[in-house]
Amino acid sequence: MASKLAAECIFCKIIRGEIPSFKIHETAHSFAFFDIGPLSEGHALVIPKHHAEKMHELPDEFLADAMPVAKKIALALGADNYNILQNNGRLAHQEVPHVHFHVIPKPNEEEGLTIGWPAKKADFDKLKELVSKTKI
Numbered sequence: 001m002a003s004k005l006a007a008e009c010i011f012c013k014i015i016r017g018e019i020p021s022f023k024i025h026e027t028a029h030s031f032a033f034f035d036i037g038p039l040s041e042g043h044a045l046v047i048p049k050h051h052a053e054k055m056h057e058l059p060d061e062f063l064a065d066a067m068p069v070a071k072k073i074a075l076a077l078g079a080d081n082y083n084i085l086q087n088n089g090r091l092a093h094q095e096v097p098h099v100h101f102h103v104i105p106k107p108n109e110e111e112g113l114t115i116g117w118p119a120k121k122a123d124f125d126k127l128k129e130l131v132s133k134t135k136i
Contacts, residue, residue: 001059003029006051011098015049025072029065032073032103039104040111042077046070046101053097054088062099070103079105083113 005012013019014033021033024044035043046069048062055063067084074082085102087094106112 001050001061003049004051005049006098009051009096009098011047011096011100012051015047024076025069027065027069029062030069032069035102039113040107042073042079042103042105043112044073044077044103046073046103048099052099053094055086055099056088058099066101070101073103074105077103077105079103079107081106081112085113 005015010019014021015031022036023031023033025032029049030046031049032044032046035045046066048058048066050059050062052058052062070084074084083102083104083106085104086100088099102113104113
């Protein structure tokens, strides 16, 4: 599938070169650059060259290209510890409505991504029901 870019999307404008960026890698399907509001040194973004707000709306070939690019960035940075983050929707903390993947080095406790994980006790009966509804 060919790339599809949106006129007013900030990430689409970066892909088209209308907004400058600190580009570090580009493929036929992805564009990667350093984040200008980093959580740590080397914090990068990988954005598909196809405008889609949420991951499930993105054609598979663009999705398949993004993870190898993220891997190359982590390796190039020499990051032993890092997070790959992708959010879908405002409630899930997505700030730019264009699918993107953060590569966030975690060099120490103070820098990089910090998260809480408010785990709950699972209800096994509900999980069994959910499995039957979710078979792919």
